[in-house]
Amino acid sequence: MGRPLIGTVYLLHFNAPFGHARHYTGWSADLSLRLAEHAAGRGARLTEVVAAAGITWTLARTWPNKTRSDERRIKNQGGAARRCPLCGTRPRIAQPDPIIALPQWIEVVENGVYSLAADCESCRKRRGIFEFDLAQAERRVCFACQDGVAA
Numbered sequence: 001m002g003r004p005l006i007g008t009v010y011l012l013h014f015n016a017p018f019g020h021a022r023h024y025t026g027w028s029a030d031l032s033l034r035l036a037e038h039a040a041g042r043g044a045r046l047t048e049v050v051a052a053a054g055i056t057w058t059l060a061r062t063w064p065n066k067t068r069s070d071e072r073r074i075k076n077q078g079g080a081a082r083r084c085p086l087c088g089t090r091p092r093i094a095q096p097d098p099i100i101a102l103p104q105w106i107e108v109v110e111n112g113v114y115s116l117a118a119d120c121e122s123c124r125k126r127r128g129i130f131e132f133d134l135a136q137a138e139r140r141v142c143f144a145c146q147d148g149v150a151a
């Protein structure tokens with residue numbers, strides 16, 4: 001037996017409940033690819049039916065450097081809402097949706113926190129995923145450029 005494959009456990013928060021389901025916990029060795037699959041309505045039965053129902057989702061949290069058995073352990077703990085920052089007690093401003101996982105997202109790990117970033121096609125600055133209008137699928141332009149703030 002080789003070493004167990006290392007990947008990322010991730011938590012998707014549905015932007016509207018699907019029946020009783022509000023979350024999907026998964027694992028992937030290639031998170032960007034996996035998110036693109038989910039966004040296209042593939043990859044898992046639950047995310048398939050959620051996409052078919054027109055419900056979008058937000059990548060709420062990731063656990064880097066995990067194996068599939070870590071995923072099982074996290075799932076078996078139940079209560080995904082307790083692990084979900086978007087379901088926390090802090091009031092949240094509206095989250096962007098949907099995450100359209102185009103290939104130009106860059107995986108960044110800062111202070112142990114995994115996130116996605118991209119280079120703005122207009123100002124060329126590297127910005128975090130939440131600085132982009134994710135509903136805009138054709139061009140990756142940051143909010144600052146879109147608003148005409150950054151020259």
Ligand SMILES: [Zn+2]
Pocket residue numbers: 013014022023060080081084085086087
């Ligand atoms: Zn949540």
Ligand SMILES: [Zn+2]
Pocket residue numbers: 120121122123124125141142143144145146150
């Ligand atoms: Zn920009």
